[in-house]
Structure formats: structure tokens, C-alpha cells
Amino acid sequence: MRYDSITDAIGDTPLVRIDPAVHGLRHIDLYAKLEMLNPFGSVKDRAAWNMARPGLPDAVRRGATIVELSSGNTAKALAVIAGMHGLPFKSVTNRMRVPEIKELLLLLGAEIEELPGRSECLDPTDTEDPLTLFHQELTRPGRPSLHTDQYFNDLNTAAHAAGTGPEIIADLDGRAPDWFVACVGTAGSSTGVARALRAHDPAVRVVGLVGEKSDFIPGIRTLDEVHEVGLFDPATYDTIEAVAADDALDGMLTLIRRCGLLAGPTGGAAYHGAVRHLRPLDAESAGAAGADGRRRTAVFIVCDRVESYLGYVRERRPELLGRPPARNSVATLTDAEIRATTVIDTTDARKWIAAERPLVVDLRGPFAYAALHIDGSINIVDELFDELLRGGLPFSKRQPVLLACPVGEKSVRYAALLTRMGHPDVRSLAGGIIAWRDAGAPLVRD
């Protein structure tokens, strides 16, 4: 397949059947529409390109900045498209909650602007919401911009009505599925696909999935938030159901580990929501399938890939990213080992330093060390020291060592570990640098 531009590779994504042994539905074939295989990684590639394309020549002429309210995949796609056309891209967000996406956007050259949070001491007469300010700035003269406006732009929906929807019909041999299941973010993909499918067969049932209110699944709006979306029309959906973040992660794991689909949490939510919705219908359709002799089909959308969500997984399911226990770890120390460690107070430490010149290792961060430290000490920040010790003793056994940290809690543990590793003379500064300061001992700034 040869293309002139990567944007030509947007769309025509595969429709993959999920093994019935995985989902357990006996009369319904379940298919995943793999929007994660779009070139920039998500279903948003279609909408981003469709929304940006008409305005690009004019934007290039004016040197405009492409602007969008997005904390995720739309921003990602627009950042790439802007870059390809030599334009800056700015993403304005209500807090980007997935750190990897933020970093990826910066890597793509995007500028990120985060809107302020709520006032703690509420002033009810303050009616200016951050979004109003955003729109005021867009219309300010002298700052040309191309606002793609994904939550209100019909070109978002149109991308799916003309692309995603007809592709599904074509791949199902000219038939619309009996059920279409999609998570609702901007409502663009669900609305557009539903429009195309219903035009083909009005009997299609459309299931919209939203996040539970107190919960957060990236890319999905909650039951209340969907009403803020201009493209959202409740009439599009036969039913709207909520999915919990935990269920989304379970669904994601099933897709990844059992289906070979490296989906993100949104895809997991769609899979979970689809199976949950279809299971009782599957039981009923035992007779129905027999009646017209046709198996039923359902399609859900896999929006994007898992790689950007490792931080999200780590926060919610740290056990999934567990690592084996490290060698020479302070975590394995016993209370007895810690109690047996030599600690010395500031007065004795100063005498010892003067008499035997031990190596003084300051375990605090470099910022704190640079500001004030014990004269002649060296700085190895605790996390680095931790890693060093995994490999073995980092200094000679003939070299006495004094370890120092803020209050003497960390240093005593590392001193115990060094002792266990065979170092004969390592001591911990009792009360740490704070005790040292409070005793009036000198601290220097180089």
C-alpha cells in the first residue's frame, strides 16, 4: 500500500471478531472495530483530519494556531497534523489527568494550557467560567487561530458517518450489525456511525456508554458531562449505560491478554459494556436466532492503544505492573538490623569527621543539597543510592562512611543495609541534617 501522505492512511481500519470462547455469547457474533490502528493511534484521527482539513490553506496563509479543547487523542492527532503543515498547535484542557499523554503531546510539539480549578471559597456571583474566557480569547484580534471545536463541529460526526459507519457495513457483507456499542466522548463517532448504520437499517440498536460520575475513564464523559457536548443528542442512543473504571480495566485486560488487541481503557470499557448489555439478550435470542435462521452481530469500537495509559494502570492496579523484589533492598531489613546500626549525634559526628575523615554521603535531593550541606560531603540522592546498592558495595570497606538524610530515618536504614553487605564502619547521623542545623553546626553553600 503506497500513500503520498500519512493522512491518506487514516480510516479503513480492520473489523476483528472476538473469539466466542472469550465473551461467552452463544448466538451473537461480537466484532471490534480497531480504530486504534489509525496512523496517529486513535479513532480521533478521522475527526481531527476532517475538521482541520478545510481550514488548513487559510490557516497556513494567516499563520494561525490550531486550537482545541482536548486532553487526549484529538490533541494528539491535531498536533501531528499541525506539525505537518508548519502550524503551531495549542491544546487547552480542564486538567490533563494522564501524564503519558501530556508528555507525548509535548514531544509532538504541542503547547498545553490548563484551565484553573474551582474556587475553594465559592463566590456565586462569579459567573465567568473558564470556558467563556477561552472563547473570548479565541475571538481577540491579532491572534489568528483555527478552532476545530470538536464538541460542536458537525465535521466530527461527518467523518464517521462517511467513514467508520460504511466501513462496518461493508465488512459485514453489506449488513448493519444488530447492535452498535460505543463510548461517548465528543459523541462524534457514536453519532456518526449510528447515522450511517440506521440509514442502512433502521432496526440497529445503539448503546452509548458513559463513565460513572465519581469515576474517571480517559476519553469518556460522565452522565452529566455528556450534556455539555453540542454533538450529543440523547435520541441517538437506544440506551445509555454507565461503566466503572474498574470494569473498563477488566475489559482492557481481557482484550489485551486473551484477544491480542492492545486496547486502552476506553476500548476496555466498550468491550465490557457490550458484553454486559448483550448477555441477557443472548439468552433470549436463543429462540430468535432459530426463527429467522440468522446469527446476530454486534460491533464495538476500540478507540486507542494501551501504551499511553501505564500511569493510569499503575495508579489503579499497581499489582498488574508489579516487579520482583530487588536484591540488597532496604525493604528486606529487619527491625533488629536497624536497631543494631551505629548512629552518632552531631557532636560526635563532627569529632569523627575531624579525626578520621569519613566519606559523608548526603542522601537528600540535589536541590536541597546545593542550597545547604555539610562541608566536604558528597550528594547521592536516595533513589540513586538505592539503585547503586543493588549492584553491590559502591565504596571500599576501608573507607569509613557517614550517611545523612533530613531526620536520620532513611540514613539509618541504608547504614543497616551497608552493614549487612559487609561494610565494617558505616554510621548514620542521628536526627539528620535538621539536628545538625539545630545544634548550630555549620552548613555551607558552595
Added chain:
Amino acid sequence: MNGALQLEPHLEPPLATVLRAPAFLHTLVDALGSPLNIVLPDRIAANVGRFRAVHGRHSLAGQVYFAHKANRSRALVRRLAATDAGIDVASLGELQHALGAGFTPDRIVATGPKDPQFRWLAARTGVTVSVDGEGELAGLAALVRRHGLAPVRVLLRLSGFEAAASGIRVRSRQSRFGTSVTLLDGLLDAVERHRDAVEPVGVGHHLDTTSLDEKALALEGALHAMDALRRRGFRPRAVDIGGGFGVNYLADGAAWDRYTTALTHAVLGSRPPLTWGGHGYGLRAEGGTLRGALGLYPAHRPLAGAAYLDALLARPAPSLGGRPLGTLLLENLYDLYSEPGRALVDQCGLSLARVLEVRSTAAGDRLVRLAMTADDVSLEEHGVLMDPVLVPRDGPGPAADDDAGCDGTGSDGGGPGAHGVYLTGSLCLESDLITRRAVFLPRPPRPGDLLAFANTAGYCMDFSATRAQAQPVAHKVAAWEEDGSWRWCLDEQYWPLTPSGGLTA
């Protein structure tokens, strides 16, 4: 609707306990009139303990300063003076009050806009002064020199923190207070010019936001500012991160979600209104799409108070090697100062009002008129949606619903057995609504019953109380439990001489 629309208050002892003593509450209102405010001084000491525990968990020294403006109660301040906490005063009166309650100057921080008298007493007594900028610093230094005072300990109040160049711009709400960090150099020049008269003990800030991200960014910026002070040869000790740690007002997060969803639907017109005149609390509908922003306090907050501080200290600082903010404070040998207001008086009081009249409007809305004005319990003004607790005159038990059938609001949305009513005040003003929304009570209130607004000690008690139309202003009493029964005295009579709360020495 799936489920009821009650917003039950989150109650812990002793607030929960006193609400189970209806005879005690009725006796107080019979004697002292309605409205009546009750403060629970022992609880403020327990709250200090929770903040101290967070300091302990991060091995941080420092001080917790109660933001006095949240409540002017004498009892609370006197009880606090008996702990090891500090106090943050924002007026001459508050400073006098704190000194009179037993706070020594080393436990007092003076913040906010200051008139000459306030500044004089602060400098004279030697409290720490949080200075807004160069002008205030110069004025303070002149005062010290003119009167031959000892150098004044100052905290430099900063604002306008922005992320270090990283492509991410975090917008913060504009603040009227403090000096922008972009002007820090000039401020430090001024500190150097006045080093004979002021001693910079550190920097401070206060961000009026619920966002941890913004607060983390400010604390990170404060660490850089402290370093700038050190580079100039000063030895600053403390970072004052202000307050705004929040309170969790509601017992049930699902109820809050249910209520706000119903409110959204009411604004969109897809369910009957929940509010007087279709008030939307900042939301409005435009062509079927929801616009505006919900102007409400996030009443259910799983992360609030001391736990919020804990989470803030655990946040990493990207420009400082990604180390947690608490670790950075500790490693740099800094003390942590905080100024919680609302969070420190969480569960510390309640406001009582007598039911005067219950009637139905022609439209079928049920109105409950209370012997108080909306200013006596400013829950609406502060956007805190929380139902009052019904304290029956004749003890608990099911009451005959005397006018069942004309209960338009109650029949919808409250769920089985719930009765929706609008609470109105005693002023001759259309706007004197104590709730602009229907509150759903377990039974219709009757004249003589009390409604108890729980957990009002933070800003919602008598913060806005006036004598409009010569209506009475609430008396305030302090209450405490002793040997299994409730004792009380007038707020101004309270001294923390436990166990008898000031009645005997």
C-alpha cells in the same frame, strides 16, 4: 429518578451526638431564641491533631494556623489557644481577640489587607506578618524604625506561580493578593534594603482553588523562591502554603452524584424543577446543550482537610527532580506552615432555627418559614448544598401528614417518604430564601420543630449575619459533653478549663 434526592450531612461526634439530644436543643432555643448557633470547641482540638499527624507522617516541623475569619467564636479560639496550634488573623479585632484568648505572638500570623492600627499592634506585639508586597514592607519597616521596635518577622506573600518552561501553562485564578513571582527580585531588593527592620522567615501563598495541581505548582514555586532568599544570604525557615483544604459535607457520594444529575436534567427541562423559579446554580440550557458552570461547592469530597494536605505533600515537583513536595520541604530543612479555616472547624458547630409556618402555594410548592434569615446560615451563599436535620418538638416518631395531597414537590424526586420543601426566611424580601432548592425531609416539618443546619462552623454560621429589618441575630453558645450529659455556656463565657468548661476553675 432512581433513588431519593436527599443530601444528608456527614456527621461525626460530637456533632452527631448532640443532634441525638433533641430535648437539649429545644431547651436552648426556648431559652435563647431562634436562630441559635452552637459551637463544639473540643472538636477543633481534635482537628488540629489530624493536621499534626500529617506533619508527623512527613517528618515535618512547622505550625497549623487557624484562619480565624472562618468563625468569630470566642470559645473555638480559646479552646484552640489551649492546644499547640497557631492562628491566622486578618483584622485588628481578630488580632486583639487572639491575644486576649491566650495566643502568644510567636503563634500568630497577621495576613490580609491591614489598616495602620492592625499593622501597629502586629509590629508592637511581635507577631509574624505576611506582607503583600514592597509597599507594605516599606511601611512596616518605617513603623519599626520610627518607634524603635524589634525587627518584625515577615512572610513574603507570593502569587502568580507558573510552571517552569515545559510547554505546559497552568492557568490559575487571578489573585488580588501577594506579589507576582515574576517580581520576586525587586521584592528581595526591598527586603535587603530593610534588613535592619524586617526578618524574612519565609514565603507564603494562598490559592483559592480546589485543584491539587495548582497548589502543587505554587508550593514548587515557593521552594524556588526560598532558594532565591537563601542565595541572598538570608536563612528563611518556613513555607506557608495557606489553606483551602476543603471539607466533605455529605454522607454519601452517590447521593451527591444523583442530585447533581437530577439538577442537570431539571435545567435541561427533562424533569420537573428542583429549585425555586428554575434556578440553575450557574447552569443553563441553550438549544438542548448544557452551558455555564455549576456554581456549587463540591459538597462530597473524598479528599479533604488533613488528607488533602497529605496528598499535596505527596505530589512530585517536576522541576526539582520529581521528588515529592513533602520530601523537598524536609530535605531543605524548611518548616511547613498552613492556614486551614473551613477544614479546621469541620464538624465544630451547627445552626438551629425554629419552624414558624408550613404552607402550600397555589402551584403546589410547600414553603417552610423559619425564624431566621438567609444571612444567618449562609449555606446558599457559599454554594454548600446540604439538608438540615429535622429535630421534632415532640421527640421522634412518625407524624400524621396533615395536608397530604397538596404536596407537589414532595411527590416527585424525593423517593418514598420524602417531603420536598422550600425553606424561607423571616425577612420581608422575595430573595430571603434559606434554600433556593427543595430539600427533602423525612416528614413534613410542623410549627415548633427545629431544623438543625449541621457543620456550619466554617463560613456558614454567622459570617454574613446582619440586623436587617431589626431581626434578632443568633446567640452563640459553646457545648460539650461531660459525664454523659450535655453542658453549655454562652460563647463569650467559655474558657477551656476542662472538665467543666469554664463553670468552675
